Amino acid sequence: MGMFSWTCAVSGKSLANIHSGMPQEQSKCYLVTPTETIYEDAYDGYGIFGGKDVYELLGNGDRNKGISEHFSGKGKFDIKIVLKENYCGQTYEELPQSEDCEYQGYFYDFEDEEEWETDEIMIKGGEQDMELNEDVLIEYVQSKLLNQGHVVDKEALRLIFDYEMQYMIENGFVEINEIK
Template sequence: MGMFSWKTSDTKESIANIHSSRTVRPVFLLQPGGLPSIRETAYQGYGKFGGIDAYAWLAEQNFGDASLIAAAINADCGHYHEDDKAIYLCNMHISAVEFIKVVPGVSKPVVMFENYRSVLSDGTTPTSNIEKGLWTKKQLTLPYPLKFSFNSNARYEDLPPAESCEFQGYFYPDGDDA
């Protein structure tokens, strides 16, 4: 996996990695319930903060098991589609088992499909249903999403989830990271 990063939850600033020519600042992975923030002084660009894998932290907080990293990544990045009859999941994004952990209390059938060109049992494809507006896209949300701040006093409960950094903490368009 290549480099990746997030934006801080409070200021929406990119968390630059040490390979970038941008100034690297101490950043904090915030924790809920008054737990101390995890400090990282030299972000490497691969998701570790203070020696803690951010996605393992996400899995532990949300599923009670740090080994469920794949489920945490899929839930953090994934989405699903829905209509009045069912919930539709592309198994490239998340498995049905992971989905049920993230969205408990599902009362509709869950229909899995291989890719967006797959032919469903009714003869349609996911792509055609999306283009025709027959399905509504829904973003998966976690009870305890990742939250970061450059402010050591920031509180987890006061901030929104962190957004992924489109520049990966390195590939900035202003040319100062060639």
């Protein structure tokens, strides 16, 4: 079975699972149902919120029935997810339905976002600036991981670097200048 995720009913931002490499705050959320609000501190991608399975709630204890009814539009309630940063005590009736996340909370494609890719990056800090070729950096990290017994392909590392770079830029940890 694949991973499940939704967009925040308030912000429209994707609910990321804890394995995605996205900022941890993006996996903290509330599932708001007609009868209760359930907090989840670290969403894992499988529809479990605070120990309760949203699909079992939809299917009266039967997960498969709940999945089927949700995806056929016949669930007994609409799934409404609010990221922790956007939750202000909203009730079920006050919220729109959360949309299914096209990335499943994990498979993010930054081509739809701002361009983060460059052939070379400049890292500014301390007493010197350091110019790195992205491919050389990925090969270096891959060799270090292999020496520790971990096998990670280059495209997975590139994706991890893209996520980390976006996070560091958004939070002002580094200044990035594209080299022309």
